Amino acid sequence: MDKPVDFSVILVSFFLVGLVGCSSVEEVVPTETPPDLSVETNPQPIGPAHTSVPPEVSVPPEVPTTAPPQETFDVPRPEEPVNPPKREENFKPHKPAILQDSRGYVARGYAFWYGVDDHGAKTASGQLHDLYGMTAAHATLPLLSRVRVKNIRTGRSVVVTVNDRLYDDSVLIKLSYWAARRLGLDKRPSQIIEVRGL
Amino acid sequence: MNKITNEESKLICSINAVSMKRYARTILLSGLLLCSFGVTAEIVSIETFIDDMVARHNFNKFDLIDLLDQAKIKKSILKVMSRPRGKKPSPWYKYRRIFLNAKRINGGVKFWQRNAKALKRAEATYGVPAEMIVAIIGVETLYGKIKGNFRVLDALTTLAFNYPRRADFFRQELEHYLLLTREEGLDPLAQKGSYAGAMGIGQFMPSSFRRFAVDFDGDGRRNIWTNNVDAIGSVANYFRSHKWQPGQPVIKPTQVRPDAVEGLLALEFKPQYTLRRLTRGGLLYHGDEPNSTKAMFIDLETEIGTTYWVGFQNYYVITRYNRSKRYAMAVYQLAQEIANRYGQTR
Numbered sequence: 001m002d003k004p005v006d007f008s009v010i011l012v013s014f015f016l017v018g019l020v021g022c023s024s025v026e027e028v029v030p031t032e033t034p035p036d037l038s039v040e041t042n043p044q045p046i047g048p049a050h051t052s053v054p055p056e057v058s059v060p061p062e063v064p065t066t067a068p069p070q071e072t073f074d075v076p077r078p079e080e081p082v083n084p085p086k087r088e089e090n091f092k093p094h095k096p097a098i099l100q101d102s103r104g105y106v107a108r109g110y111a112f113w114y115g116v117d118d119h120g121a122k123t124a125s126g127q128l129h130d131l132y133g134m135t136a137a138h139a140t141l142p143l144l145s146r147v148r149v150k151n152i153r154t155g156r157s158v159v160v161t162v163n164d165r166l167y168d169d170s171v172l173i174k175l176s177y178w179a180a181r182r183l184g185l186d187k188r189p190s191q192i193i194e195v196r197g198l
Numbered sequence: 199m200n201k202i203t204n205e206e207s208k209l210i211c212s213i214n215a216v217s218m219k220r221y222a223r224t225i226l227l228s229g230l231l232l233c234s235f236g237v238t239a240e241i242v243s244i245e246t247f248i249d250d251m252v253a254r255h256n257f258n259k260f261d262l263i264d265l266l267d268q269a270k271i272k273k274s275i276l277k278v279m280s281r282p283r284g285k286k287p288s289p290w291y292k293y294r295r296i297f298l299n300a301k302r303i304n305g306g307v308k309f310w311q312r313n314a315k316a317l318k319r320a321e322a323t324y325g326v327p328a329e330m331i332v333a334i335i336g337v338e339t340l341y342g343k344i345k346g347n348f349r350v351l352d353a354l355t356t357l358a359f360n361y362p363r364r365a366d367f368f369r370q371e372l373e374h375y376l377l378l379t380r381e382e383g384l385d386p387l388a389q390k391g392s393y394a395g396a397m398g399i400g401q402f403m404p405s406s407f408r409r410f411a412v413d414f415d416g417d418g419r420r421n422i423w424t425n426n427v428d429a430i431g432s433v434a435n436y437f438r439s440h441k442w443q444p445g446q447p448v449i450k451p452t453q454v455r456p457d458a459v460e461g462l463l464a465l466e467f468k469p470q471y472t473l474r475r476l477t478r479g480g481l482l483y484h485g486d487e488p489n490s491t492k493a494m495f496i497d498l499e500t501e502i503g504t505t506y507w508v509g510f511q512n513y514y515v516i517t518r519y520n521r522s523k524r525y526a527m528a529v530y531q532l533a534q535e536i537a538n539r540y541g542q543t544r
Binding site: 115116117119120121122126128129130131132134177181186 | 451452454505507
């Protein structure tokens with residue numbers, strides 16, 4: 001049904017390119033723009049010999065550019081300026097949720113420990129970091145919860161209080177120097193430890 | 199009060215059984231020569247001391263001569279006391295290991311369990327936490343196990359008349375000792391103590407005994423040698439008398455501006471500086487105490503570097519037992535460990 005109509009349109013446009021093209025196309029296009037585009041792709045393989053196709057192509061682009069903007073003009077406005085920044089704000093921090101309860105928490109990984117320069121610094125809980133204290137920093141365990149940290153290889157374990165927040169996910173837990181020492185980590189730092197909520 | 203080390207040498211060389219009456223001067227001289235001190239301080243002779251005691255405290259001269267006659271001069275004590283001074287003390291973390299170990303922590307928990315009632319009462323009466331009392335007794339005598347095996351009379355007589363550097367101090371302690379044995383009805387020859395004359399479970403010097411020892415179990419006697427209850431009450435009273443502040447901090451970790459360390463370390467060993475003043479001097483303290491809190495600056499050597507601390511009045515009170523920043527810190531940390539363990543086992 002459409003095809004014969006299309007051919008006729010093409011023929012009309014073909015012969016009346018420079019004469020009545022503008023006025024006639026304007027009239028036709030509003031009613032049949034989609035067919036126009038779909039046919040355009042088809043005839044190209046059929047008639048590659050036509051060297052006059054480019055001028056023809058240059059005409060239809062004018063039509064869709066004038067037509068679609070009118071439709072999309074209302075829609076993109078709210079989309080473009082508001083959405084992208086919103087996404088950045090929402091997705092940047094990647095904050096893991098703080099657990100409500102340390103009980104039942106079990107995880108294995110590596111531990112790091114505080115240096116002498118951290119001695120006396122204020123922790124997330126407000127306590128002052130004590131090098132000889134049995135404390136730790138963790139990403140998600142609730143502050144002031146107690147956990148048992150165990151050296152898997154030796155079986156030695158210590159109980160520490162989580163009093164600081166760990167924002168670096170390169171290690172599972174950050175121990176006070178004395179806790180790390182009691183686990184034998186000061187001699188062999190890269191040993192797997194297990195953290196178990198109490 | 200001196201810490202017990204209980205290093206009584208097996209080869210106790212004693213110059214004894216010499217009649218003091220006749221040979222006092224000879225003993226004195228030989229003692230001095232043996233120890234080859236550069237004697238500059240004046241040592242009061244035993245005769246003068248005896249005359250003084252008779253005049254001021256109404257002692258019977260002949261009884262006193264007879265008693266001091268039986269005192270032995272302990273060469274081993276003089277040897278211990280004349281250890282090279284000025285030598286750099288071992289770093290804090292090595293000192294710490296002597297007291298912060300499983301034996302002393304577990305011993306403290308057991309002592310606490312055995313004496314829970316008395317400790318609770320001492321805490322209520324004097325405002326001194328039980329763990330502090332336990333820790334002091336633990337550091338001093340390993341909970342009453344090592345109280346020293348010298349006769350107090352021997353130790354004090356030796357040091358009062360043969361140790362010029364602190365002769366005045368020990369002569370006064372000897373005076374207190376003679377008075378306390380008379381007051382308490384004790385045999386001056388029978389009491390045992392450390393090489394410096396510190397006595398009993400809490401290692402009280404005679405002067406401290408007279409001022410601070412209490413009869414905490416109400417049996418009419420201040421027995422700090424074998425009665426844990428009296429010893430506990432006495433230690434607590436000692437702390438209270440030296441202005442222990444219940445509920446206040448002892449010592450807190452701090453940071454410090456690197457260029458300010460020297461200036462802060464030059465300050466007096468006394469909590470006489472407000473936090474405001476210390477902060478102006480370069481202290482970077484993040485605690486919650488008000489700016490007007492009096493404190494002192496402490497440095498301690500750890501395995502991974504020097505740490506800095508703010509000591510408060512209560513820290514200073516511990517140093518009244520033994521004037522050493524390392525001693526006070528060891529007592530405090532031991533107390534924390536014991537309290538922690540005791541809380542878990544209770």
